[in-house]
Amino acid sequence: MSSAQTSALKTATANRTAPEHVSVAVIGGGQAGLSISHFLKTRGIDHVVFEKETAMHAWRTQRWDNFCLVTPNWQCQLPGHPYDGPDPHGFMKRDEIVAYLDAFRAKVAPPILEGVAVLRVTPREDGAFVVATTVGTTIADQVVVTSGGYHQPIIPRLAERLPGHVAQLHSEQYRNPQALPDGAVLVVGSGQSGAQIAEDLHLAGREVHLAVGDAPRCARFYRGRDVVAWLHDMGYYDMPVEKHPLREGVRDNTNHYVTGRDGGRDIDLRRFALEGMRLYGLLDGADGAVLRFKDTLTAALDEADRVYNGINAAIDKWIAEQGIEAPPASVYTPVWQPDAPSPTLDLDAAGIGSIIWCIGFRPDFSWLDAPVFNGAGHPKHHRGVTGTPGVYFLGLPWLHTWGSGRFSGVARDAAHIADRIVERMQAATNLSAAE
Incomplete structure (x- = not known):
């Protein structure tokens, strides 16, 4: 990412306005969104994370007082942020989980716009995407949907x-x-x-x-x-x-x-x-x-x-x-x-x-105007890569393995998606050079 791109992103997020253009728009600021942000940053790829509430909102507001993990703490393996507390074989309680996630956010320091809802994502003929939000419109070369599947x-x-x-x-x-x-x-x-x-x-x-x-x-x-x-x-x-x-x-x-x-x-x-x-x-x-x-x-x-x-x-x-x-x-x-x-x-x-x-949730991806869904409204993909070039999903249950929607497996999936993003960027650069 160039210094000009970095400066533009910092200005946009500080002013809570949508940047004019980014290489990647990430939709959702939970653990999946921040995981892909981690790998995009390490690869020098400019991006912005749109989050309609606050980062890790669901963990703060949608868990009961006595909630705790059902998987042991040693399975918490977010990228660059493994569990390092005193009880690896225990099960973190809600407030401990939030603290773990807050520390992860501090490490990643994502370019995130909180309180900003994505209203519509529409493909353009040139392969880019128009991302309409409550604070303006961004043109993104690629889009990663990290909002999960538990919406309604x-x-x-x-x-x-x-x-x-x-x-x-x-x-x-x-x-x-x-x-x-x-x-x-x-x-x-x-x-x-x-x-x-x-x-x-x-x-x-x-x-x-x-x-x-x-x-x-x-x-x-x-x-x-x-x-x-x-x-x-x-x-x-x-x-x-x-x-x-x-x-x-x-x-x-x-x-x-x-x-x-x-x-x-x-x-x-x-x-x-x-x-x-x-x-x-x-x-x-x-x-x-x-x-x-x-x-x-x-x-x-x-x-x-x-x-x-x-x-x-x-x-x-x-x-x-x-x-x-x-x-x-x-x-x-x-x-x-x-x-x-x-x-x-x-x-x-x-x-x-x-x-x-306690009978679950329905997904709602009605804002994504792309032919990437089956008849039940669920994304069709292979390891998060859809049939529409430049559209990816991350953080869904069994996206690739059992841990895909959990702290244990999202890092592996995020790294895979980041690699696919880089490949598409390189292919576009090579095509432009050939022309």
Whole structure:
């Protein structure tokens, strides 16, 4: 990057105006956006990061008070910023995560425009892109979308018909049990957020009803180690999506539920049931204050346990093949079985004062005017490189490997995208010289 380009970028970001031109526009100021900024800076490529809120906004505002990582701290490997704290095998809490990310931002010192929303990105005939923002328009030679895929909270339409005196919130709005109205709580969804929020409420002594989905689960520790450590040694986290048995279908999978809370442990919904939590199948509809559920609970719990035991069996196989000394193998056996299914739940009769919807998010890339999406609105790409030259995605789940959307794998993906950006720049320079 020339001194003139550097000066122009500094002036633009200081004045919160969109620069007239940059080689690369980065859309999103989370860990993915700052990771690609790191590699673009080391390669001397001028760029600007547009962030509609503040850097790492989601980590500051969309996590509950007792939130913690579900992967061990040693897996935090942002570029040039590995975890170096005192507890590599522990699980950082929300405020510790924010501090880790703040330190990463300080190291990167990205050219970032915060509080600036991108309204539209439109390709030009010459191969560049018009990036329209709330503070002006930038012409970018290439664009990297790092805004993630969790944009629009999913709340079912039936929520509109439920009694107004029952408080409703999405998982991103949940903070702690004390902030909820009095009464029992219905949690809908048992993925990572739903299972952990249900646990948070349960440990606080709240009466919890949980509508269980099809999320799998895994052990926290097995045969003397964190399961993540075993899977790391087995090469699971280096497996590209093309070699996964489900191929690209794995991107649609719900994450396994487990927790890093209090040093880490399993989440066993059956044990919660023994302790008083009420479990139901998938939510199927509502008639006033009466909710209906499908008869899916037994099958969902059995499938989650099958996955749990399957992961452990794969670890057993690895230990045997490598001749590793380890504590003996074990198989999980259910500690509780559902009785006859509970097809309905009367919110008023059960004293339920609040519902927390934990059923995920929808992507919203409507601002990107480029033919890079499938019929479901998800980006089509190979390792983040789309079919439209100069448009890239970074930070999505299973973009390349399991860690692509996490602190553990985004650096590898960002370096790959930066290399592709350099290649396109060099090709354009060579073409110009030939002409």
